[in-house]
Amino acid sequence: MIVVMKEGSTKEQVEHVVKRVREMGLKDHVIIGEERTVVAVIGNDRFKDHGVLENVDGVDRVVPILAPYKMASLEMKKERSVVPMGSDASARIGGKRIGVIAGPCSVESKKQTLEIAHAVKEAGAVALRGGAFKPRTNPYSFQGMAEKGLDILAEAREQTGLAIVTEVMAVEQVALVAKYADVLQIGARNMQNFNLLNAVGDQPKPILLKRGMSATLEEFLLAAEYIMSHGNQKVMLCERGIRTYEEYVRNTLALAAVPELHRVTHLPVIVDPSQGTGKSNLVDSMCRAAVAAGADGLIIEVHNDPEHAMTDGAQSITPPMFADMMKAIRRIAAAVDREV
Ligand code: PEP
Ligand code: MN
Numbered sequence: 001m002i003v004v005m006k007e008g009s010t011k012e013q014v015e016h017v018v019k020r021v022r023e024m025g026l027k028d029h030v031i032i033g034e035e036r037t038v039v040a041v042i043g044n045d046r047f048k049d050h051g052v053l054e055n056v057d058g059v060d061r062v063v064p065i066l067a068p069y070k071m072a073s074l075e076m077k078k079e080r081s082v083v084p085m086g087s088d089a090s091a092r093i094g095g096k097r098i099g100v101i102a103g104p105c106s107v108e109s110k111k112q113t114l115e116i117a118h119a120v121k122e123a124g125a126v127a128l129r130g131g132a133f134k135p136r137t138n139p140y141s142f143q144g145m146a147e148k149g150l151d152i153l154a155e156a157r158e159q160t161g162l163a164i165v166t167e168v169m170a171v172e173q174v175a176l177v178a179k180y181a182d183v184l185q186i187g188a189r190n191m192q193n194f195n196l197l198n199a200v201g202d203q204p205k206p207i208l209l210k211r212g213m214s215a216t217l218e219e220f221l222l223a224a225e226y227i228m229s230h231g232n233q234k235v236m237l238c239e240r241g242i243r244t245y246e247e248y249v250r251n252t253l254a255l256a257a258v259p260e261l262h263r264v265t266h267l268p269v270i271v272d273p274s275q276g277t278g279k280s281n282l283v284d285s286m287c288r289a290a291v292a293a294g295a296d297g298l299i300i301e302v303h304n305d306p307e308h309a310m311t312d313g314a315q316s317i318t319p320p321m322f323a324d325m326m327k328a329i330r331r332i333a334a335a336v337d338r339e340v
Helices: 011-023 050-054 110-123 147-160 171-180 194-201 217-229 257-264 273-277 280-292 319-335
Strands: 002-005 027-032 037-042 059-063 099-103 127-129 163-167 183-186 207-210 235-239 269-271 297-301
Touching (some): 002 011, 011 027, 011 037, 011 050, 050 059, 099 110, 110 147, 147 163, 147 171, 163 171, 171 183, 171 194, 194 217, 217 235, 217 257, 235 257, 257 269, 269 280, 273 280, 273 297, 280 297, 280 319, 297 319
Parallel strands (some): 099 127, 127 163, 163 183, 183 207, 269 297
Antiparallel strands (some): 002 037, 027 037
16 A cells, blocks of 8 residues: 655654554555655555554555555556666666667677677667576576676676676675676576565666566566565566467567556566567567567667577677667657657
């Protein structure tokens, strides 16, 4: 539920509401608005007596939140969230400008990463992606360069100014990855790794949360809720395709998730057409479609030599293809009143 305070309510009155909320065994999150203060009550409040709070001095009304997720819900916060990705103010997701994150699936070498970083920066990307810890189906496949890879990403940031987005796969890696990265990516396979969600919720770096390949949108939002209920509000949702019976693509990119998520949450929505199709020839069209559907950001795999990429070469586009795609989405963005 949310407790809406009266206009002009005092700090003491808000503190009293917070005290009562805690006495009820629930958590509070105070949102100070321009005109009014709202106390978001977090936790399972279904069987709590809302009337108790309604009668507290300074309270205007108590509004139940119907969605099972609270902090992530649009009922809780009406304005769309904007998530900053680094120290550069232009690197953010949400708002009028569509943020493009691009780079290799995996960091493979310093030369490869720096070359790609410069190319995507030149074409207008605001952040560099690249996995240093890779979740691989086969234990004998390349697992990523680990800390060496993170160090290469940090150098790429230094040279280009791009924010760094990279995956963290385990609780024990959170501190290390957070030391280097601007944004921590939670991969599809870890969307319901609740210990990991709690751990990234306990630290301040923004989170790019991928939708699990068999997760419903409600499960996806409840995963975001884990992170937010631990104190980290900087969550970006990423639709990356779901697994279906279909075989012409690696995953079925569920673009309807974009407007549907915007209907129920204030969190920004990013689309990943690379994992979302598995085919480089489909990436450009799906980038255009994602922008037309209202996506707040894109995350795209770009490789300077896709044929020899150590991971996901088949879905990686080249820097020239990326530059062409950026030109195309600028026109589409203008048509839907956005910018790239
Ligand atoms: C990736 O971004 O390279 C990746 C492994 O993504 P996902 O977790 O969506 O499969
Ligand atoms: Mn990949």
